Amino acid sequence: xxxxxxxxxxxxxxxxxxxxxxxxxxxxxxxxxxxxxxxxxxxxxxxxxxxxxxxxxxxxxxxxxxxxxxxxxxxxxxxxxxxxxxxxxxxxxxxxxxxxxxxxxxxxxxxxxxxxx
Amino acid sequence: xxxxxxxxxxxxxxxxxxxxxxxxxxxxxxxxxxxxxxxxxxxxxxxxxxxxxxxxxxxxxxxxxxxxxxxxxxxxxxxxxxxxxxxxxxxxxxxxxxxxxxxxxxxxxxxxxx
Numbered sequence: 001x002x003x004x005x006x007x008x009x010x011x012x013x014x015x016x017x018x019x020x021x022x023x024x025x026x027x028x029x030x031x032x033x034x035x036x037x038x039x040x041x042x043x044x045x046x047x048x049x050x051x052x053x054x055x056x057x058x059x060x061x062x063x064x065x066x067x068x069x070x071x072x073x074x075x076x077x078x079x080x081x082x083x084x085x086x087x088x089x090x091x092x093x094x095x096x097x098x099x100x101x102x103x104x105x106x107x108x109x110x111x112x113x114x115x116x117x
Numbered sequence: 118x119x120x121x122x123x124x125x126x127x128x129x130x131x132x133x134x135x136x137x138x139x140x141x142x143x144x145x146x147x148x149x150x151x152x153x154x155x156x157x158x159x160x161x162x163x164x165x166x167x168x169x170x171x172x173x174x175x176x177x178x179x180x181x182x183x184x185x186x187x188x189x190x191x192x193x194x195x196x197x198x199x200x201x202x203x204x205x206x207x208x209x210x211x212x213x214x215x216x217x218x219x220x221x222x223x224x225x226x227x228x229x230x231x
Contacts, residue, residue, distance in 0.1 A: 004160070031217065035221075040223060041204075041223045041224050042119070042221060042222075042223045043161070043206065043208075043221035044221070045218055045219065048217065048218070055217075056217075056218055090160055090161070092160070094217065105151065105163035105166070106153075106161075106163065106219065107162075107163075108153075108160030108161045108162070109160050110158065110159055110160050111158075111159075111160055
């Protein structure tokens with residue numbers, strides 16, 4: 001019974017296409033995130049949502065649009081894919097809304113490896 | 118501008134010995150630090166954390182040390198076991214930002230040899 005699940009795990013597509021990655025958590029958490037792990041292996045935050053409200057929106061191209069239909073789901077849609085979008089995308093969730101005094105841990109999904117040809 | 122750095126991309130130790138993984142940060146506003154462990158084809162999993170009001174936190178074989186003046190933290194694993202072989206990520210958070218944003222290092226691959 002996977003706590004944070006992402007689909008698909010692997011995605012190979014052509015430049016210019018539009019694709020989506022879905023994420024669901026069954027932990028009852030209020031906050032969900034998208035992180036990107038690039039070729040240099042850094043994990044960088046892209047977005048976070050708390051109870052369907054956007055909290056963090058890092059400097060990410062407008063081609064990336066997160067959508068949270070409810071607090072258990074956070075999907076990532078990418079338009080007009082570029083070669084540089086190739087990466088592993090991780091969804092995560094945490095129990096608490098992270099106010100001053102971070103105390104919560106993130107629970108990550110297994111990642112979705114996106115390859116743009 | 119990487120605010121959290123793990124300067125050793127890899128580390129190899131013998132089973133039973135101590136593993137020491139290091140992490141440096143630049144932002145003095147960071148007040149919470151975490152270590153995550155990642156196996157291939159899996160997501161990172163939380164290992165241990167430390168608040169900036171402490172200088173040490175221990176959980177079984179894992180101990181994290183924080184040196185705020187040096188902006189340095191380390192993870193000690195004693196004794197190391199082959200199952201500890203994984204990528205270890207250091208992460209930091211600025212609680213005052215009220216966003217819960219975690220800044221990760223690039224990871225250190227630990228190999229524990231039987």
